[in-house]
Amino acid sequence: QAVVTQEPSLTVSPGGTVTLTCGSSTGAVTSGHYPYWFQQKPGQAPRTLIYDTDHKHSWTPARFSGSLLGGKGVLTLSAAQPEDEADYYCLLSYGGVVVFGGGTKLTVL
Amino acid sequence: EVQLVESGGGLAQPGGSLRLSCAASGFTFSDCNMNWVRQAPGKGLEWLSYISGSGDVISYADSVKGRVTISRDNAKNSLFLQMNGLRAEDTAVYYCARGKDSSWFFGWGRGTLVTVSS
Numbered sequence: 001q002a003v004v005t006q007e008p009s010l011t012v013s014p015g016g017t018v019t020l021t022c023g024s025s026t027g028a029v030t031s032g033h034y035p036y037w038f039q040q041k042p043g044q045a046p047r048t049l050i051y052d053t054d055h056k057h058s059w060t061p062a063r064f065s066g067s068l069l070g071g072k073g074v075l076t077l078s079a080a081q082p083e084d085e086a087d088y089y090c091l092l093s094y095g096g097v098v099v100f101g102g103g104t105k106l107t108v109l
Numbered sequence: 110e111v112q113l114v115e116s117g118g119g120l121a122q123p124g125g126s127l128r129l130s131c132a133a134s135g136f137t138f139s140d141c142n143m144n145w146v147r148q149a150p151g152k153g154l155e156w157l158s159y160i161s162g163s164g165d166v167i168s169y170a171d172s173v174k175g176r177v178t179i180s181r182d183n184a185k186n187s188l189f190l191q192m193n194g195l196r197a198e199d200t201a202v203y204y205c206a207r208g209k210d211s212s213w214f215f216g217w218g219r220g221t222l223v224t225v226s227s
Contacts, residue, residue, distance in 0.1 A: 036212075036213075036214060038214070040154075045204055045217040045218065046154060046204070046214075046217055048217075051212040051213070052211055055211075055212070057212070057215070089153060091154075091156070093213075096168045097156075097170060097171075098156050098159075098213065100153060100155060102153050103153040
């Protein structure tokens, strides 16, 4: 089974921009992996922010965006807000099975 | 209101079995693919299983294949996860998630806690 890698932790200043990445042990992440991004706050269920690389749900704040860059999936948070402090998980599809990354703990400080 | 409500969690003995349920409401259940995801205490998310809206396409993570069975009853708007041969490492919050259009994880339930301990 493939391994999906994320930064364990990142820090961003309020109003700043941060990039979270999602890599695959099988090689470059492509649109065919249909990258997802989830946000989870303590004691809450996950919330899906991004699907299929760059598609947003109606509840996804505009400051979040998804893309592919340098062979990885990327979640960019612009103009970070204190309420964005959370764990972020990516997920990749491998032909009928999906695998979560280990998660990135994002601190807004 | 769209809702996914998991139930069936609790304390189970090692080697025992549990059947988790996910009750869906507020949307056309049979139109939605469904997934089970779990999260061990203090750990990350782990995808377990997928079932298509009609139930004819099913997949499992290698970590649970052979020990869990996903199923659904579209007449009762319910999703199930039968877990056998429980181990301490199965201790986790179990979430159901529904798909919509091309998103496999459009909405999530609040989860049900399974604790495997003697």
